[in-house]
């Protein structure tokens with residue numbers, strides 16, 4: 001039985017998600033202790049429970065300690081048998097993080113499976129759903145992941161109600177070498193709102209586009225305004241394999257939201273590396289399965305924490321080194337797989 005310490009470095013929910021996914025893939029039982037020890041509301045929350053339930057369903061696992069607030073979880077995987085099903089997080093918990101848990105499983109399934117998830121599509125401290133669709137899936141397609149994300153409805157905090165269909169197809173994970181960002185100057189994006197006036201996405205787009213153009217980029221940002229049970233707005237940008245975003249909040253003017261998203265993207269692009277700091281942690285399980293080298297703008301605690309979890313499941317060692325060539329400033333993460 002592999003024992004993972006949930007208080008390691010970042011000490012957050014990602015330790016649970018990666019451990020469960022890798023337990024299913026490697027068919028090794030895992031016990032996670034000190035779950036989310038470094039968070040104010042320690043233990044499992046609805047979002048993490050939904051992630052565990054999704055993987056449990058795919059591999060008919062036996063699970064102990066699966067309840068809100070639980071600080072210890074034991075997961076005994078069985079054979080993976082892909083099936084399509086619906087999963088309701090029950091809150092505005094992040095749908096993207098459920099998808100993050102499930103994506104590595106594409107490496108071991110034998111037939112396509114579709115999971116329809118209800119919850120939050122654009123919530124704090126989690127990847128916005130358009131980042132998953134346009135950055136995560138793009139980068140993971142380079143390692144061989146074949147998956148599709150269809151957003152049926154947006155969901156915001158606190159009511160949620162977002163609906164997303166994830167399709168995983170059998171994928172052969174391959175070696176990756178992705179160091180520097182392409183010199184692409186085209187920035188794509190989406191400025192979205194739900195239950196708000198049409199001027200909100202337009203104002204976000206205007207301030208964002210102005211700043212991007214001032215810095216020599218060519219923005220092409222779509223507008224969206226929908227109706228739903230929850231209310232919110234935001235903007236997601238991507239330039240080839242690098243993405244950034246800003247979520248709207250009450251009292252924060254649309255012009256500021258648009259400008260902040262542009263500033264964040266420009267900051268990431270300044271490093272010249274192929275991957276942004278979020279992708280830096282999300283690529284780790286795939287790098288272990290396929291081996292290779294990736295260039296990232298920044299090494300975060302999330303990245304180091306994911307490396308800790310992955311090294312417990314696979315016989316791999318990761319190395320991190322600084323990279324300062326061709327005007328780029330970042331790091332390389334590499335492993336022999």
Ligand SMILES: Nc1ncnc2c1ncn2[C@@H]1O[C@H](COP(=O)(O)OP(=O)(O)OP(=O)(O)O)[C@@H](O)[C@H]1O
Pocket residue numbers: 010011012013014015036039047048097124125126127128131245277278279281282302
């Ligand atoms: N704006 C963002 N864009 C893309 N990815 C993001 C963004 N914000 C957070 N992430 C990703 O979301 C994940 C958050 O992991 P974390 O452990 O903090 O999750 P959590 O389950 O919300 O945990 P906790 O509630 O315990 O903090 C990481 O993979 C991180 O890279």
